[in-house]
Amino acid sequence: MDYSRLLPSEARALIREGKINTQTSGMCDGYAQANLLILPKSEAYDFLLFTQRNPKSCPLLEVGDVGSRLVKRMADNADIATDIPKYRLWENGTLVGEYESIENLWRDDFVYFLIGCSFSFESELLAADVPVRHIEEGRNVPMYMTNIECDGAGIFHGKTVVSMRPMTPEQAIKATSITASMPRVHGAPIHIGNPEAIGIKDINKPDFGDSVTVNDGEIPVFWCCGVTPQSVVMSAKPPVAISHAPGHMFITDVKNTLLKD
Amino acid sequence: MDYSRLLPSEARALIREGKINTQTSGMCDGYAQANLLILPKSEAYDFLLFTQRNPKSCPLLEVGDVGSRLVKRMADNADIATDIPKYRLWENGTLVGEYESIENLWRDDFVYFLIGCSFSFESELLAADVPVRHIEEGRNVPMYMTNIECDGAGIFHGKTVVSMRPMTPEQAIKATSITASMPRVHGAPIHIGNPEAIGIKDINKPDFGDSVTVNDGEIPVFWCCGVTPQSVVMSAKPPVAISHAPGHMFITDVKNTLLKD
Numbered sequence: 001m002d003y004s005r006l007l008p009s010e011a012r013a014l015i016r017e018g019k020i021n022t023q024t025s026g027m028c029d030g031y032a033q034a035n036l037l038i039l040p041k042s043e044a045y046d047f048l049l050f051t052q053r054n055p056k057s058c059p060l061l062e063v064g065d066v067g068s069r070l071v072k073r074m075a076d077n078a079d080i081a082t083d084i085p086k087y088r089l090w091e092n093g094t095l096v097g098e099y100e101s102i103e104n105l106w107r108d109d110f111v112y113f114l115i116g117c118s119f120s121f122e123s124e125l126l127a128a129d130v131p132v133r134h135i136e137e138g139r140n141v142p143m144y145m146t147n148i149e150c151d152g153a154g155i156f157h158g159k160t161v162v163s164m165r166p167m168t169p170e171q172a173i174k175a176t177s178i179t180a181s182m183p184r185v186h187g188a189p190i191h192i193g194n195p196e197a198i199g200i201k202d203i204n205k206p207d208f209g210d211s212v213t214v215n216d217g218e219i220p221v222f223w224c225c226g227v228t229p230q231s232v233v234m235s236a237k238p239p240v241a242i243s244h245a246p247g248h249m250f251i252t253d254v255k256n257t258l259l260k261d
Numbered sequence: 262m263d264y265s266r267l268l269p270s271e272a273r274a275l276i277r278e279g280k281i282n283t284q285t286s287g288m289c290d291g292y293a294q295a296n297l298l299i300l301p302k303s304e305a306y307d308f309l310l311f312t313q314r315n316p317k318s319c320p321l322l323e324v325g326d327v328g329s330r331l332v333k334r335m336a337d338n339a340d341i342a343t344d345i346p347k348y349r350l351w352e353n354g355t356l357v358g359e360y361e362s363i364e365n366l367w368r369d370d371f372v373y374f375l376i377g378c379s380f381s382f383e384s385e386l387l388a389a390d391v392p393v394r395h396i397e398e399g400r401n402v403p404m405y406m407t408n409i410e411c412d413g414a415g416i417f418h419g420k421t422v423v424s425m426r427p428m429t430p431e432q433a434i435k436a437t438s439i440t441a442s443m444p445r446v447h448g449a450p451i452h453i454g455n456p457e458a459i460g461i462k463d464i465n466k467p468d469f470g471d472s473v474t475v476n477d478g479e480i481p482v483f484w485c486c487g488v489t490p491q492s493v494v495m496s497a498k499p500p501v502a503i504s505h506a507p508g509h510m511f512i513t514d515v516k517n518t519l520l521k522d
Binding site: 052 | 314415
């Protein structure tokens with residue numbers, strides 16, 4: 001099935017009815033997709049402050065009211081507890097289950113956080129003829145733990161996770177300019193050129209995702225990655241947290257081009 | 262005394278010692294100044310969420326840890342309880358006193374919020390030869406209540422307050438481009454041209470500040486204003502809140518030009 005031409009509202013309806021339970025990459029061409037994190041109100045202040053202090057890793061798109069499953073700003077008529085194809089339940093930092101709906105897990109003290117995703121800037125790079133290697137090679141983007149400490153807030157602290165895309169220097173300049181104008185989806189690169197300077201020992205051995213080919217004359221370009229908040233939250237070990245399953249994102253009604261400031 | 266050449270650390274030391282207790286406009290040329298709001302932790306989550314939902318009115322520069330008076334990110338070695346020339350204490354939304362230090366009022370559950378200030382983009386406008394009328398006329402910037410509802414969060418909601426600067430259409434385009442690149446100090450204008458469209462009945466009668474001359478061929482350009490958070494907080498009537506006194510800002514160690522994203 002080709003879901004690229006679906007409207008987000010159509011895709012979310014199929015997801016809600018259980019007719020789509022796959023990864024959302026490539027669905028609803030042109031529309032932004034978002035990472036999900038749900039925490040009880042008791043941990044929500046610290047996490048909200050963490051996102052304020054680390055906007056490149058955790059660019060917030062929307063935060064729900066306490067206990068509300070309704071998405072108001074990034075989508076019309078969406079239910080955060082049913083409109084994502086696959087959820088993960090975490091207890092004390094440990095993955096304890098995957099669910100296609102979390103209606104039965106929802107609590108009155110839950111707060112959801114929708115966080116920008118690099119899918120949005122990748123579509124802008126492709127539109128500007130900047131190639132994206134892992135898409136060309138049909139792989140997941142390579143991601144690495146770095147030695148760059150996040151600016152901690154309350155119980156949340158840890159190292160920054162980055163994603164990497166190899167490019168020619170000319171393409172890297174173009175990509176920097178394009179992504180700098182998109183702070184709500186990670187913004188400009190955090191590093192260009194020297195993996196060791198940010199604590200990455202072997203560019204061919206990513207900590208998450210797949211490795212990709214780096215051609216002669218190309219340099220690695222690193223962006224803050226949406227895995228950072230999940231990684232930091234899981235190491236903080238809150239009693240309960242819910243995230244999307246990797247690649248199974250929330251599809252918004254907002255076009256990628258509107259995430260430019 | 263001309264304080265424009267002081268370093269921010271020198272100005273803050275004089276303020277802390279009580280040797281400066283005046284407005285800070287014009288001090289420490291080139292360095293950003295910030296609005297202050299202090300709330301107890303019990304109201305801090307709602308306000309932090311309010312700033313996330315209203316970034317053009319409430320561009321956050323820094324949020325302190327609970328109970329901490331230390332400014333860590335926007336300045337080195339600064340004490341938020343002593344380094345502002347004049348503070349205002351609010352109880353249940355009513356102004357109950359002004360103080361040159363709040364050391365004796367500080368509580369272990371207080372959280373400070375530093376919010377970007379239009380002084381920063383005005384200096385960039387002047388540098389680009391865009392005239393700023395209220396500075397030319399030696400007045401306070403005109404500010405207006407609008408009919409633009411803020412995106413509420415918990416106890417905090419209300420209308421957006423805007424500031425206005427009259428310009429030629431050509432200057433308005435230049436000013437829009439310059440301020441769009443400074444989202445941490447209110448960003449691009451929220452409206453250009455028609456005051457009535459945003460609920461302003463008489464451009465010559467601002468709700469706060471002074472009126473300024475609008476010449477033939479000029480249009481009014483409106484930016485979200487840092488008075489919005491104070492206005493919204495005061496109408497929410499928290500049991501206690503502390504702000505800076507108007508014009509008596511916190512002087513940061515960060516240059517205005519670094520507030521461009």
